[in-house]
Amino acid sequence: MALNETGGRRIGPETRERVRAAAAELGYRPNTVARGLRTRRTQMIGFVGDDVATTPFAGQMIRGAHDAAREAGFLLLMIDTSGDKAETEEAIGALQERQIDGILLATMYHQVVEVPAVIGSTPCVLLDARTADGSASSVVPDERGGTLGVLAELTGAGHTRIGHITTTEDVEARAIRLATWRERVAANGLDPDDLLIEIDQATTRPAHEGALRLLSRPDRPTAVFCFNDRVAMGVYRAAAELGLSVPEDLSVVSYDDQELIAPELQPGLTSAALPHYQMGRWAVVELLRRLDDPETAPVQHLMPCPVAKRDSVSPPR
C-alpha cells in the first residue's frame, strides 16, 4: 500500500515515506510473478511470428511492438514458428499457460489468415495480416497508397511509359501493387500488358533476365516500377549492361525500402517503405486498448507506406 499509489488514503504520508525508505534501503523489488498470480495480469504480451520474429526483413515490426509495449510497462514474450499450423497453436498454448495478457500474431508478409481457435478469448491483434471477415483487429501496409506514391514520383517527373516487373508468386502485395499500376498505366492510355514482365521469383537473378527482355523492346519504357528492391537490383544490373544509366536513361522505383539494398544501390533507390515499425507500434496500442475494453469492435488498419525519395528518378530524356 505504501509503495503503490492504489489503496490511496489507507496510509498516512509520513508512514508511507518511512516504508519507502526502508524498501529502498533493503533494495526491495516487487515480485511480478506473485502480483500476476493475484491480479491475473502479467504485463506480458505474447509475440507469435511465423519466421518473422527473427527474419531480417521485419525486425522493425518487433522493434515497434517492443517500444510501444515497454512504454506501457509491458514486455514481449517471443515465439517464432515456422508458420506451421500445429506449431502456431502450440506456441499460443505455451503463451497462455504463462498467462500473457494478450497476443500479437505476426506474419512474414502481408497475407490473409484465420485466427486459430485455440486463441479462445485471449485478446489478439494481427500484424501484417488480416482476417477475411474482419473479426480480429489487424494492421497491414497500405500497398495501394504506397504504389500510388512511387508512381506519382514517376508521373510527377513526366513519365508515362512506366513498366512493371512483378512476380508470379501469389501474394497479397503482388495483387495490389499490380492492380494499382495497371490502373495508372491504363489511365495514361497505354496497354499495361505491353509494359509488364512477370518472373517466377522476386529475386535479383530472374529480375535481371526479365529486365533485359523489357529494356530490349523497341519501345522500351522510360521508367520501371519494380515489385521490390531485389528486383530493382536486377534492373540496375541489366540497365548497366545495356549501357543505360539510371536515372538519366531509365528511372527506377520500387517497393519495400530494404535498408541493406535501397540506400546502398548507386544511385540510391526511390522506394515505398513497408512501415514495419509503425505497424508494430500500432498493434500494441490496439491490443492495450482491447485489454482495457474487450467490448470495443475490432479495427482493421491500413498503415501508410511513405516513399523514401532517393536519386533513381529524373525526367525522361
Add this chain to the structure above:
Amino acid sequence: MALNETGGRRIGPETRERVRAAAAELGYRPNTVARGLRTRRTQMIGFVGDDVATTPFAGQMIRGAHDAAREAGFLLLMIDTSGDKAETEEAIGALQERQIDGILLATMYHQVVEVPAVIGSTPCVLLDARTADGSASSVVPDERGGTLGVLAELTGAGHTRIGHITTTEDVEARAIRLATWRERVAANGLDPDDLLIEIDQATTRPAHEGALRLLSRPDRPTAVFCFNDRVAMGVYRAAAELGLSVPEDLSVVSYDDQELIAPELQPGLTSAALPHYQMGRWAVVELLRRLDDPETAPVQHLMPCPVAKRDSVSPPR
C-alpha cells in the same frame, strides 16, 4: 501429482489415468505463474540486446537462443536497449522483477564489455561479447579462424598478392581480421602496407573509392580480402568500372556472409559467416548448464566461422 511425473509413487496408475482424462476433458492447462511463484522458476530467459534484438544483422542470434530455449521448455523475454548503460540496467531490473531464471546479454557486434553490477547473482551469459577478465561465460566468433579460412581459399587457388580493405573504426573484428591478414601476407614475403587500404566506414561507398585506389596501383593485388560484405559490394563495383571481372581478373573474399548481400551479388561472394545462430544456441545451453549448477566455472567460447564458398575465387591469371 497425477499430471506431473514427480511425486511419483504417491498415486495409483488407475487413479492417475482418471485424473488425466478429466483434465483433458476440461481442457485444463497448468498456470505457469502460480507454479513459478511456488518453485521460484519461471522457465523464462531474459534476452537483453543493445539494438541487436531487432537489427536485421543478428536476428539469427535470437533465433538460435530462441530455438535452444524452446527445446528445453523455456521462453525468451526480450528487451532491446540502445546500448545505453542506464537503460541496460533498467532492462535487467525489469527482467529480474519478473523472476526470469537467467539473462543473456547480447551486443550488436563482437566487443569487450563489463557485466553490470545490478545483475547480482542472476545467472548470465554474454553473447557476441566477452569480459576482459573472463568472469562471465561468453561466446564470440572465432574471427581469426574465419579469416584464416577465407585466406586459405585464396592461397589454395594460388594467390599471394592479397589486398585487404578494412575500416578505421575501432572494433574487435577489425583488429583481429587485420592482424591475421598481416601475418599471412608477411608469411608470403610481402609487405602488408603495400596492399592495405583503410576507409573510415565499412560501407559500400567509401569501399568503392578505396577499391578504385587499390586496383589502380601498378602492382595491383590479384585478390582482395574485404572487411565485410558491404565493402565487397564496393569492390565489385570498382572492379566492374575498371573493366576487371570477378573472379577471372580479381578474386574477392569477405566476412560476415550477410544473407541479403553475399549470395545476391554476381558472382556469389565467398565469405566467412558470423555464426550468429550457433552462438545464440550455445549461449542458452551454457546458461541452462549454469542454472543447474551455479558453481561451475564460467566458460569463454570461440565459435567457428565457417566459410560460405561461392564463385568469387579462381586462380590468378
Add this chain to the structure above:
DNA sequence: GTATTTTGGTTAATCGATTAACTGATGAAG
C-alpha cells in the same frame, strides 16, 4: 455529551500450484 464519520492501520483470504507431513488400510516379516 452522544452519535457518526473519517483516518490510519491490521487481519486474513485469495490467486494456483507444489510438497512436506499425516492418516488408514493392506501386506509382509517375525
Add this chain to the structure above:
DNA sequence: CTTCATCAGTTAATCGATTAACCAAAATAC
C-alpha cells in the same frame, strides 16, 4: 498374532502480492 513397512490418498503450509473486511482512535456533527 503382533509389528512394521509400504501404498494410496488427504491436509495444510507455502510462495509474495492484493484487497476486502475489521477495528480503534480521533475528528466532526448535532
